[in-house]
Amino acid sequence: MSHDSAHDDAHGHGEHDHPPFLAHHFDDPEQQYDAGKFGMWMFLVTEVLFFSGMFCAYALYRSLHPEVWTFASQFLNENLGAFNTVVLLFSSLTMAWGVRCAQLNQRNGLVLCLTLTLACASIFLGVKAVEYTHKWDIGLLPAGSYVPQFIMANQHHEGISPWLIKLSIVPALCVVGFAGWYGWAVAQKRKQAAEIAGPLLITALAYFLGVGVGILFQNAEQAAHAKEKHGTEHVSHEATEEGSEHAEHAEQDSGSPGETGHGETSGELAEGETVGHGEVETVQLVSSPPLKPGATPLTKIDQPGGAGLFFSIYYCMTGVHALHILGGMVVLTWLLVRAVKGHFNEQYFGPVDYVGLYWHLVDLIWIYLFPLLYLIT
Amino acid sequence: MSAVATSPSYSQPDSDNFLVNSRGFLSWALTLDHKRIGLMYLVGVMSAFGLAGILALVLRAELMTPTKMFLSNQQYNQVFTLHGAIMVFLFIIPSVPAALGNFLVPIMLGAKDVAFPRLNLCSFYLWVVGAIFFLTAMLATGLDTGWTFYTPYSTTTQGPVVAATLGVFVLGFSSIFTGLNFIVTINTMRPPGMSWFKMPLFLWATYATSIIQVLATPVLGITVLLLAAERVLHIGIFDPAYNGDPVTYQHFFWFYSHPAVYIMILPGMGIISELMSVHSHKSIFGYRFIAYSSIAIALFGFLVWGHHMFTAGMANVTTIIFSALTFSVSIPSAIKVFNWLATMYQGTVKLNTVMLYALSFIFLFTIGGLTGLWLGALSTDRMLHDTYFVVAHFHYVMVGGTLVGFLGGIFHWWPKMTGKMFNETWGKISCLIVFVGFNLTFLPQFVMGSRGMPRRYARYVEDFQELHQMSSVGAFVLGIGLFIALGVLLHSLFRGRKAPPNPWGGATLEWQCASPPPYYNFKTPPRVNEPYDYTPLHFRGDDKGWEYVHPTESDAPRVDEVESKPATN
Numbered sequence: 001m002s003h004d005s006a007h008d009d010a011h012g013h014g015e016h017d018h019p020p021f022l023a024h025h026f027d028d029p030e031q032q033y034d035a036g037k038f039g040m041w042m043f044l045v046t047e048v049l050f051f052s053g054m055f056c057a058y059a060l061y062r063s064l065h066p067e068v069w070t071f072a073s074q075f076l077n078e079n080l081g082a083f084n085t086v087v088l089l090f091s092s093l094t095m096a097w098g099v100r101c102a103q104l105n106q107r108n109g110l111v112l113c114l115t116l117t118l119a120c121a122s123i124f125l126g127v128k129a130v131e132y133t134h135k136w137d138i139g140l141l142p143a144g145s146y147v148p149q150f151i152m153a154n155q156h157h158e159g160i161s162p163w164l165i166k167l168s169i170v171p172a173l174c175v176v177g178f179a180g181w182y183g184w185a186v187a188q189k190r191k192q193a194a195e196i197a198g199p200l201l202i203t204a205l206a207y208f209l210g211v212g213v214g215i216l217f218q219n220a221e222q223a224a225h226a227k228e229k230h231g232t233e234h235v236s237h238e239a240t241e242e243g244s245e246h247a248e249h250a251e252q253d254s255g256s257p258g259e260t261g262h263g264e265t266s267g268e269l270a271e272g273e274t275v276g277h278g279e280v281e282t283v284q285l286v287s288s289p290p291l292k293p294g295a296t297p298l299t300k301i302d303q304p305g306g307a308g309l310f311f312s313i314y315y316c317m318t319g320v321h322a323l324h325i326l327g328g329m330v331v332l333t334w335l336l337v338r339a340v341k342g343h344f345n346e347q348y349f350g351p352v353d354y355v356g357l358y359w360h361l362v363d364l365i366w367i368y369l370f371p372l373l374y375l376i377t
Numbered sequence: 378m379s380a381v382a383t384s385p386s387y388s389q390p391d392s393d394n395f396l397v398n399s400r401g402f403l404s405w406a407l408t409l410d411h412k413r414i415g416l417m418y419l420v421g422v423m424s425a426f427g428l429a430g431i432l433a434l435v436l437r438a439e440l441m442t443p444t445k446m447f448l449s450n451q452q453y454n455q456v457f458t459l460h461g462a463i464m465v466f467l468f469i470i471p472s473v474p475a476a477l478g479n480f481l482v483p484i485m486l487g488a489k490d491v492a493f494p495r496l497n498l499c500s501f502y503l504w505v506v507g508a509i510f511f512l513t514a515m516l517a518t519g520l521d522t523g524w525t526f527y528t529p530y531s532t533t534t535q536g537p538v539v540a541a542t543l544g545v546f547v548l549g550f551s552s553i554f555t556g557l558n559f560i561v562t563i564n565t566m567r568p569p570g571m572s573w574f575k576m577p578l579f580l581w582a583t584y585a586t587s588i589i590q591v592l593a594t595p596v597l598g599i600t601v602l603l604l605a606a607e608r609v610l611h612i613g614i615f616d617p618a619y620n621g622d623p624v625t626y627q628h629f630f631w632f633y634s635h636p637a638v639y640i641m642i643l644p645g646m647g648i649i650s651e652l653m654s655v656h657s658h659k660s661i662f663g664y665r666f667i668a669y670s671s672i673a674i675a676l677f678g679f680l681v682w683g684h685h686m687f688t689a690g691m692a693n694v695t696t697i698i699f700s701a702l703t704f705s706v707s708i709p710s711a712i713k714v715f716n717w718l719a720t721m722y723q724g725t726v727k728l729n730t731v732m733l734y735a736l737s738f739i740f741l742f743t744i745g746g747l748t749g750l751w752l753g754a755l756s757t758d759r760m761l762h763d764t765y766f767v768v769a770h771f772h773y774v775m776v777g778g779t780l781v782g783f784l785g786g787i788f789h790w791w792p793k794m795t796g797k798m799f800n801e802t803w804g805k806i807s808c809l810i811v812f813v814g815f816n817l818t819f820l821p822q823f824v825m826g827s828r829g830m831p832r833r834y835a836r837y838v839e840d841f842q843e844l845h846q847m848s849s850v851g852a853f854v855l856g857i858g859l860f861i862a863l864g865v866l867l868h869s870l871f872r873g874r875k876a877p878p879n880p881w882g883g884a885t886l887e888w889q890c891a892s893p894p895p896y897y898n899f900k901t902p903p904r905v906n907e908p909y910d911y912t913p914l915h916f917r918g919d920d921k922g923w924e925y926v927h928p929t930e931s932d933a934p935r936v937d938e939v940e941s942k943p944a945t946n
């Protein structure tokens with residue numbers, strides 16, 4: 001499509017025997033399709049290498065500090081991770097289906113599939129927003145800002161996180177904007193505009209569906225924990241106060257398990273570890289048996305240089321992946337507009353195919369991220 | 378299509394050529410024509426080179442005396458950082474592939490354009506954005522990390538590291554997209570009849586370079602991104618305070634930056650392969666060996682990054698493996714040098730400007746390559762690491778190799794790009810001065826380095842003063858030589874004789890179209906021949922240049938016949 005009208009006279013447009021979608025510098029549609037497809041594969045290779053740097057960092061630090069990885073990954077909600085995996089897998093299905101629709105010249109089917117794919121991406125981001133903001137609230141942050149969890153333990157956050165509200169401002173504006181556009185298009189009987197605005201409205205709403213599901217899962221988890229630790233509540237309150245008193249200490253002399261207060265807490269956290277799948281709130285602050293000899297004390301693990309490093313890598317990997325989802329949503333929207341305008345047919349479906357490849361790769365990366373980050377036991 | 382001689386140029390009106398077929402600023406700024414994009418790159422990278430070159434002269438002037446002349450220690454750090462970073466990221470890496478490659482790749486393939494013209498323009502603007510980002514960041518408060526951004530200094534210094542690394546990130550994607558474009562173009566747009574082994578060797582070199590660009594640059598991208606995150610969010614991956622590891626940064630960085638050395642030198646080698654054959658008027662010796670050695674260099678180049686870190690505290694076994702692998706890369710490089718020399722043997726060697734630059738390349742690159750062996754050997758590297766020996770070594774490869782090869786290429790294809798012939802006498806003089814100035818600058822640095830003069834020092838002991846002064850004088854001679862070369866080229870634009878389509882007698886396809894080429898390069902599909910077979914070429918005098926005469930019309934099928942497609946006119 002690199003057709004530069006300024007140069008029309010320069011390269012002799014005597015014969016316009018080629019179809020409108022064929023760029024002038026290609027000999028035939030087949031060459032154009034092959035070039036595009038090969039180019040996309042090359043780009044995917046680039047993407048894989050881009051992520052490989054972070055996978056290397058992951059492998060390096062996990063092999064150096066396996067106990068940190070086991071400890072820190074329990075703060076990730078694997079139910080939400082699994083839900084998001086299913087959502088992305090489904091979006092891969094709708095994307096592949098969309099490619100098929102384009103090849104069969106089924107315009108409406110293509111529009112529907114693209115809408116579903118966009119909506120799934122949006123749900124994914126909604127769930128991710130809940131996960132992220134929950135962690136920010138309780139200090140599960142990159143190394144430089146990480147707050148040791150024995151300080152944060154049992155600091156429950158009632159209601160919706162203020163971070164989540166801030167993150168949701170843009171999607172909310174999108175809902176309002178697209179709803180207005182859709183209403184206008186319907187009122188003016190602009191069929192094409194309505195066909196674009198409708199799917200975009202659905203996409204924006206899907207984000208809130210994701211947020212809703214995320215909060216639901218999160219609350220279910222918390223309720224389960226509340227039930228579990230009902231019997232030990234008074235102890236944990238006590239410990240929380242003590243923990244916050246020692247917050248400043250912890251910064252200064254981290255890794256001195258023998259000291260008063262610390263030793264106690266570390267032992268208690270070790271209990272949390274053996275309990276296993278507990279979220280941060282479930283880290284049971286009850287008196288517990290002393291540490292196994294030779295094991296790394298939890299005061300060393302529950303530190304910026306321990307779990308903090310895990311969360312650095314967690315945020316880098318999932319953050320860059322989320323950016324790729326966002327980028328994918330932009331190109332999917334571009335496809336949607338072109339699909340509504342009827343640009344694609346059995347002879348020309350290259351762009352749908354290429355974006356499909358990209359989308360599958362983004363899904364594939366998540367398929368790796370999910371077990372590597374969430375499912376460490 | 379009836380004439381036996383294939384010289385489409387004479388009937389072509391001047392207004393058809395790509396330089397003037399449309400006018401106005403926007404016709405250039407928004408062009409999708411690979412030739413115009415190549416020229417814009419040429420102007421861009423040469424400006425960057427001029428700026429960084431002036432900075433080099435500032436450094437050399439400061440080093441005339443062992444004590445302070447006009448730069449404080451801090452300013453000296455900033456100037457050498459700026460010199461290195463601009464030279465590497467804004468000049469050498471994009472120089473040959475983006476400027477000459479853009480112009481030549483489609484024409485050598487007989488194609489109308491690269492596979493993705495819009496992506497190509499996008500690459501150019503990414504370069505511009507990266508350059509602006511980079512320059513403002515560095516000029517604003519001064520960056521003093523060196524071009525390598527080593528941690529932990531880069532995560533603790535006050536300088537604008539984040540802005541500079543984001544500039545590198547953007548420039549990286551410019552480079553990736555250029556490489557991706559060339560790979561796809563060469564893979565899918567070769568004309569019928571041009572098999573892989575009938576491609577000009579410049580295309581093989583470009584292909585090998587592009588592979589590195591696509592595979593290595595993303596790793597640099599994530600590295601600088603993590604570095605920026607380290608500074609902004611303190612992610613701790615490179616910070617020992619959080620159990621991170623600064624040497625990890627070095628591994629990540631050199632995993633890109635060693636292959637990047639081959640991004641810089643491989644296209645230069647490709648140029649020299651063309652120049653040697655054309656100006657010796659003799660078929661290239663060992664075509665397949667040169668082609669394969671390009672690919673071998675590209676692949677081997679990924680396995681040797683550790684030789685930059687011999688003194689950084691790696692395990693002994695690791696250093697031995699890296700050292701051995703480093704030595705193995707010298708094999709394909711040596712194959713090339715031998716083949717170039719064998720090409721000249723019994724050829725009709727013309728000692729014109731282009732050939733002089735090509736010979737300078739071989740001489741200087743060989744010195745650069747051989748001194749690399751001292752640095753690749755573990756025992757000697759202990760002594761020479763971080764001394765002027767290293768500085769001299771990589772300048773012999775990067776300047777003596779890439780820059781001289783780039784200049785040779787510019788002189789060689791200048792008539793094709795601009796349609797003008799340059800002044801041979803002054804061209805030769807420029808080459809001579811560049812050659813003398815270059816050696817005067819960098820030979821003394823080998824001596825200084827082996828005697829223990831560390832690199833990146835603003836002050837030095839008096840014993841080194843004579844050598845430093847030789848080097849500084851040489852730098853100014855080199856500067857004058859380059860200035861004359863620029864003058865020769867600019868002069869030709871206004872006073873140059875009109876260039877024929879094929880002034881040198883080249884057999885590759887770019888010599889079959891007019892000088893300068895029309896918008897879509899070929900009025901009629903070019904005839905694909907052996908790229909280094911000079912027997913059908915006949916000299917018709919200075920005005921007409923060389924003409925391609927086929928012994929019989931039938932022995933090589935025309936492209937359009939093979940395609941069984943109606944002729945275009």
Ligand SMILES: [Cu+2]
Nearest residue numbers: 635638682685
């Ligand atoms: Cu290297």
